[in-house]
Amino acid sequence: MSEPRESRYKWALVALLSGAFFFHQADRALFGLLTVPIQAELGLTDVQIGWINTVLSWTLALMTVVAGFVGDRFSRKWIITVSLIAWSLMTVCMGFIGGFAGALFFRSVATGVGESFYAPSAYALIAAHHKRTRSLALSIHQAALYAGLMFSGVLVAHALGFLGGWRQVFIAFGLAGTLLGILFVFALKDEPSAARPRPAAAAAPKAPLAEGLAAYFRNPSALCATAGFVAIVFVNNAYLFWAPKFAALKYSLSVGEAGRGVMFGHHLFALAAILLGGVLTDRFVRRMPRFRLGFQIAALLCGAPALAALGFAPTYSGMLAAAAVYGVFRGFFEVNTHASLFDVVPPRYRSTAVGLLTMIAFFFGGLSGIVLGGLADRYGVRGFEAGFAVMAGVYVLGALAMAVSFFFTFNKNRVVEQ
Incomplete structure (x- = not known):
């Protein structure tokens, strides 16, 4: 990629990944925002809701270590893309659950596994494309985390009024993330060749x-x-x-x-x-x-x-x-x-x-x-x-x-x- 094209693309990359990170954090907040109607319909206790949230955290804890290992060895473009599509499809599935077991699997385990693979590869890919502008690029990406959390409540309030129920909100959020993931298939690129480790560097002992x-x-x-x-x-x-x-x-x-x-x-x-x-x-x-x-x-x-x-x-x-x-x-x-x-x-x-x-x-x-x-x-x-x-x-x-x-x-x- 020529230098002018790379200069333009590296900021497009930040915009794309910031959009993904927005959905990453908005999706993380979604279950807490919709706890009341979910409990009313499915009859879940607060203890069961607590277990759903705790198992999600435990899944993230376990899989983040695996995600970092995988992100250093395989294509970061495809790890990010598959991660986004996977957690988005699991969010869609949340719209069809029938009880505690479904919520525990689709929310805590499946969504957690999908989300855990995003951040390690996303941070590394931004760093590979940004040298002198690395701090600014990472700050913009990090701001998307807070934007997702800040605006999740606003979006859910409007979505509930427009769509009519919590199931439809999960489906809508999941489909939006899936569409963004499909865009990533064509728009996202791996690190530039200059950023890839040379054979000698790659062989350096860790x-x-x-x-x-x-x-x-x-x-x-x-x-x-x-x-x-x-x-x-x-x-x-x-x-x-x-x-x-x-x-x-x-x-x-x-x-x-x-x-x-x-x-x-x-x-x-x-x-x-x-x-x-x-x-x-x-x-x-x-x-x-x-x-x-x-x-x-x-x-x-x-x-x-x-x-x-x-x-x-x-x-x-x-x-x-x-x-x-x-x-x-x-x-x-x-x-x-x-x-x-x-x-x-x-x-x-x-x-x-x-x-x-x-x-x-x-x-x-x-x-x-x-x-x-x-x-x-x-x-x-x-x-x-x-x-x-x-x-x-x-x-x-x-x-x-x-x-x-x-x-x-x-x-x-x-x-x-x-």
């Missing part, structure tokens, strides 16, 4: 798996960073899976109104915090190496009261305000998630460390679906209120774990790069 595992599990600062991220994922999953239903029940709202409110404002403030947090961190971390870590600890401690306030807010507007504040501190933490891990893990082992971080966070973070489901099944709205208070406690525990690194181990484990 770090043995045992070394990578040791670099992670024998590194107390890496484990502390993981504990903080587990807290973030645990709470994020609880909010994504249960906040729409909680708002609808507590404040007597329609499904569309509740989903639109809790999804849009929270993720808008989180996105703004990520953009601001990146600038702040880059400014101070050169002079104060522990600034990033301290910034994350402060974000968890400040976010905890907002989570408690979210659960016990007497009015819907109060809940939305608390959700916005929680979004700000969530964003301040998430902008530094991988950077703080890289501060203490040598470059040779970072891919392994990211895979382990993601797997552990999604495995333990997925348990929040069962926790809130069990509390809601037993105590109703009061169970949700208590559940978000528990989420505040999880943030505090995450901050305490990261404080161990800040005060005792960070300087010893810190990796200094030239």
Whole structure:
């Protein structure tokens, strides 16, 4: 591909993959937004809904490691394309389920497997096409994640009014993603030839798996960073899976109104915090190496009261305000998630460390679906209120774990790069 054509295509690639990532995240939010009508028709308990969400997280945890391995060895164009079409078709199948077993298979297992293969190959493909513009390209792609979450509630509210039921919404979302996947067959290209590894580079020895595992599990600062991220994922999953239903029940709202409110404002403030947090961190971390870590600890401690306030807010507007504040501190933490891990893990082992971080966070973070489901099944709205208070406690525990690194181990484990 000539240089002018490649220059044009690399931005078309970002646009295409941003569209896929939008559907990736909107689809992830879809089940939580439609929980109320799904339960009403299928007779599912909150515990069963919790298991559906938890098994989805466990599937993502397990398959992300496999997806990273596959993405380094096969065509990324076809991995992304097949992934998009697969999860979209499974979303269509959700429109025809008859009970718990169908939801568990099509939502938690089949959709989860399809979604897990997207991100590792998408990030790598963008990086291959973008050298000098890599940060900007990845930022645009990442913004699509928040756009999908922000606008999912708005889209579902309109789709319910237009299409008439939750089954039709799943089918419509799935068909839209399938059509985009068919476009990818013709429009998506693999990395340019200049970005492909040369034979000598391809034959270069990679770090043995045992070394990578040791670099992670024998590194107390890496484990502390993981504990903080587990807290973030645990709470994020609880909010994504249960906040729409909680708002609808507590404040007597329609499904569309509740989903639109809790999804849009929270993720808008989180996105703004990520953009601001990146600038702040880059400014101070050169002079104060522990600034990033301290910034994350402060974000968890400040976010905890907002989570408690979210659960016990007497009015819907109060809940939305608390959700916005929680979004700000969530964003301040998430902008530094991988950077703080890289501060203490040598470059040779970072891919392994990211895979382990993601797997552990999604495995333990997925348990929040069962926790809130069990509390809601037993105590109703009061169970949700208590559940978000528990989420505040999880943030505090995450901050305490990261404080161990800040005060005792960070300087010893810190990796200094030239």
